[in-house]
Amino acid sequence: MASSSRRQSARSPFSRTLNASVSRRALVGTGAAAAGAFTLTRASASPIITFGKMAREQDAEPKSGGTLRYGLSTDPSNFEPHFSTGAASTSVKLMCYSTLLTYDHDNSLIGDLAEEFGWVDDTTYQVKIRQGVTFHDGSDLTPDDVVFSLNRIQDPETVATNASYFAEVTDIATGDDNTVNITFNKPFAAFPFILANTNSYIVSQKWIESGVDPKTTMMGTGPFVFKERVPGVSITLEKNPNYFIPELPYLDSIVYQPMPDDTSRMTALRSGSVDFVDYVPYTQMGIIEGDPNLTFASDNISGFGWIGFNHEMDIVNDQNVRQAFANGMNREKMVETAFAGYGSAITGGLIPEGMIGYSPDLEGTYTGDYEKAKSLLDTAGHNPLDIDMLSTSSYSVIQRPAEAAQAELAEANINANLELQEWLTFRQTVADGTFPVHAWGTAIDYGDPDFLWNYMHSTGSTAKWFRFADAEMDSMLEEGRFSTDESLRDEIYNEIQTRAVEIVPWIYTIRRTQGEAMANFVKGYTHIQSWVPITMREIWLDQ
Amino acid sequence: MGSFIARRLITLVVQVLLVATIVFLMLRLVPGDPARGILGETASDEQVASMRHKLGIDRPIYEQYTDWLGDTLQFDLGNSIISGRSVSGDIADRITNSLELIIISVVASLIIAIPLGTIAALRANRFTDFALSSIAMLGLSIPGFVLGTIFVLVFGLVLKVLPQAQYVSWTDDPIAHMKLLILPSATLAIGNAAVILRMMRSSMLEVLRQDYVRTARAKGLSETSVIRRHTVRNAINPVVSIVGLECSTLLGGMVIVEQIFNWPGLSSLLLSGVLSRDYPVVQGVVLIIAVLTIVINVIVDILYGVLDPRIRLS
Numbered sequence: 087m088a089s090s091s092r093r094q095s096a097r098s099p100f101s102r103t104l105n106a107s108v109s110r111r112a113l114v115g116t117g118a119a120a121a122g123a124f125t126l127t128r129a130s131a132s133p134i135i136t137f138g139k140m141a142r143e144q145d146a147e148p149k150s151g152g153t154l155r156y157g158l159s160t161d162p163s164n165f166e167p168h169f170s171t172g173a174a175s176t177s178v179k180l181m182c183y184s185t186l187l188t189y190d191h192d193n194s195l196i197g198d199l200a201e202e203f204g205w206v207d208d209t210t211y212q213v214k215i216r217q218g219v220t221f222h223d224g225s226d227l228t229p230d231d232v233v234f235s236l237n238r239i240q241d242p243e244t245v246a247t248n249a250s251y252f253a254e255v256t257d258i259a260t261g262d263d264n265t266v267n268i269t270f271n272k273p274f275a276a277f278p279f280i281l282a283n284t285n286s287y288i289v290s291q292k293w294i295e296s297g298v299d300p301k302t303t304m305m306g307t308g309p310f311v312f313k314e315r316v317p318g319v320s321i322t323l324e325k326n327p328n329y330f331i332p333e334l335p336y337l338d339s340i341v342y343q344p345m346p347d348d349t350s351r352m353t354a355l356r357s358g359s360v361d362f363v364d365y366v367p368y369t370q371m372g373i374i375e376g377d378p379n380l381t382f383a384s385d386n387i388s389g390f391g392w393i394g395f396n397h398e399m400d401i402v403n404d405q406n407v408r409q410a411f412a413n414g415m416n417r418e419k420m421v422e423t424a425f426a427g428y429g430s431a432i433t434g435g436l437i438p439e440g441m442i443g444y445s446p447d448l449e450g451t452y453t454g455d456y457e458k459a460k461s462l463l464d465t466a467g468h469n470p471l472d473i474d475m476l477s478t479s480s481y482s483v484i485q486r487p488a489e490a491a492q493a494e495l496a497e498a499n500i501n502a503n504l505e506l507q508e509w510l511t512f513r514q515t516v517a518d519g520t521f522p523v524h525a526w527g528t529a530i531d532y533g534d535p536d537f538l539w540n541y542m543h544s545t546g547s548t549a550k551w552f553r554f555a556d557a558e559m560d561s562m563l564e565e566g567r568f569s570t571d572e573s574l575r576d577e578i579y580n581e582i583q584t585r586a587v588e589i590v591p592w593i594y595t596i597r598r599t600q601g602e603a604m605a606n607f608v609k610g611y612t613h614i615q616s617w618v619p620i621t622m623r624e625i626w627l628d629q
Numbered sequence: 630m631g632s633f634i635a636r637r638l639i640t641l642v643v644q645v646l647l648v649a650t651i652v653f654l655m656l657r658l659v660p661g662d663p664a665r666g667i668l669g670e671t672a673s674d675e676q677v678a679s680m681r682h683k684l685g686i687d688r689p690i691y692e693q694y695t696d697w698l699g700d701t702l703q704f705d706l707g708n709s710i711i712s713g714r715s716v717s718g719d720i721a722d723r724i725t726n727s728l729e730l731i732i733i734s735v736v737a738s739l740i741i742a743i744p745l746g747t748i749a750a751l752r753a754n755r756f757t758d759f760a761l762s763s764i765a766m767l768g769l770s771i772p773g774f775v776l777g778t779i780f781v782l783v784f785g786l787v788l789k790v791l792p793q794a795q796y797v798s799w800t801d802d803p804i805a806h807m808k809l810l811i812l813p814s815a816t817l818a819i820g821n822a823a824v825i826l827r828m829m830r831s832s833m834l835e836v837l838r839q840d841y842v843r844t845a846r847a848k849g850l851s852e853t854s855v856i857r858r859h860t861v862r863n864a865i866n867p868v869v870s871i872v873g874l875e876c877s878t879l880l881g882g883m884v885i886v887e888q889i890f891n892w893p894g895l896s897s898l899l900l901s902g903v904l905s906r907d908y909p910v911v912q913g914v915v916l917i918i919a920v921l922t923i924v925i926n927v928i929v930d931i932l933y934g935v936l937d938p939r940i941r942l943s
Binding site for chain 1 (some may be wrong): 714722897
């Protein structure tokens, strides 16, 4: 199981600006180093997502000790390790639990609990578990725990968030030499990213089977040990002295303080009441960037807004109408209107630069050609067009692009009557399909173009809300998912995006800037990908 | 008085059951599925159906209702379907915080508003009255969330005297706890004081016109005695009503203040329950708020009698 491996990572063009503490990087990246000597016989994934802004360079030796006071944008609903409970809970759970794989600073995949990992043949993925890893209760991590955890995700009884990604898994079993083999019906190139996803934590079989309620407490192999939760007040984690990366963590503890009000959270940071905050609202980004005592770490790649259609409804089932929508929005103006410039326009494909399938040729396809949009409406016989559009008032990152889209569409004779609903009502309404058009926003799930499956494959949960099905698109997405050849996949996903531009199943509009802010004395944190803040474990306080 | 309280207690049970039943049904009628909320955006319809089954919310409503009613009558409010925690435990953790904030803000507003309202009435249509009425109007006009945000910005960024962001309980550190109480109490008290001041002023003006006040003055009683014994006491009943209403409203209506000042009270628990369609939490909190509201009304009724013997006799 050694030899012709392809490294699973590639350097980000920004990597030189990152953490200069090489020894620690090397330590964190032992899995990646090992991957070089591990068999990646066919599939490899090369996620390279570039970022607009990163955390600053480190220029001092890390110091141990201290407590990080973390202003959290949402009080986590629960700690269930295999449910997605939002970004705020992720930043807490990720410090208590570990995944088999995780992300390096340049967003490439590295081992976490996996010492070595890769495809041993087309349909078998193997991970070799690190030796000597212990859970917070002192028990050893075994391959049986890994099998148990993955089975728990796959088990319909658990209703785990990532269950659908295990649909093609036929067997999960321990192998020789501390390994676990996951066998598939067909190759699944994006699977390593599922193992790095923050809903794929490895749990202790003994602990779960003891009858504990994992919604209310946590016990994993992560860098911090769960100490207590006072609902609505705080969540306290303490250093795990037996963490499998001996130098980490540097902090003695983290105290998360739920601060749902944006102004209060940002004021608490600016006045020194907390040291670190997540989810900086766009209205405060300029203030944070202009404050010499604070640092803003962000990207404008992951989060994006979209316009979805109900393909079973009249008018929008006409491709000309959907093309009119796509052409009738100037994305650059939308970024200004919605986020005061804190974001970027999507004028071609959704796959960002650096990821397999990125299509440079499609850039600039949609620049806001109102006349073309009107002409398309004429062709469809719906000029001008009055139409109902649904969005949510619960999240400004969705509402504001929706309002910006409404304003832009008006320029193209599309009068969208925007109705705003509360979040769960909105989601139910979209699922019920009672509106022809809706405006939503989310983030790219993982660093492989397979994330498009959910939106454009007829079995994808979001595609079902669109009532969208296209045999050609299905076929290409399946080919992309089950192919192991990287250059072939690149070609396939280029074709998928070209097809999407042609038939417009949905429209992606703008990417938003999102990130965290911290006091300058908080060192070691790198914003790598919005939903995987693994570098929290490397934070230290320069005080 | 005994039979009065007994009658009110019986109606309390009926009213609480009625409120709880309406809330139970309304929650299930509004769109939005807690299973979707729990599972995240990418959950398939099959997963949502499985989660609904797991939570027991796919059962017929009457079955869910009878189960819930049976448990509630045994003082078991169940567990949150989102967090898994005991609803009673969460309510117990937060109710004292809410009551503390309400009591302090209401007492503070009474201390401010009753004397100022009285002065405004006694100086009716003079500068003092205009000044006090204008201040009261300002207090009424500024929404709590604006005032709270101004306080956070001024005390946090300008004066840099904002207390620490983390809530500290009374038992852990009484001084820090008191410091944390100042700004949210002030935010609530200013709005309440404005309402009470206006009510006190108009009530006083009405009483001051009464014959018995003129008679008291004609008898040669001192102005202080007329005001204290014959005017304020008679003018205070409407204020008691307002205070009762304010307390009831604040029980579930302090959400903005709680969020701005990170105060873990009952309102924010209710809000998060509503937003995530956490049925047991919403039902439990509403039930408790209904009980407390009715209890407050009973106290207000009793206070009427204490303050005005004519009501007691009737």
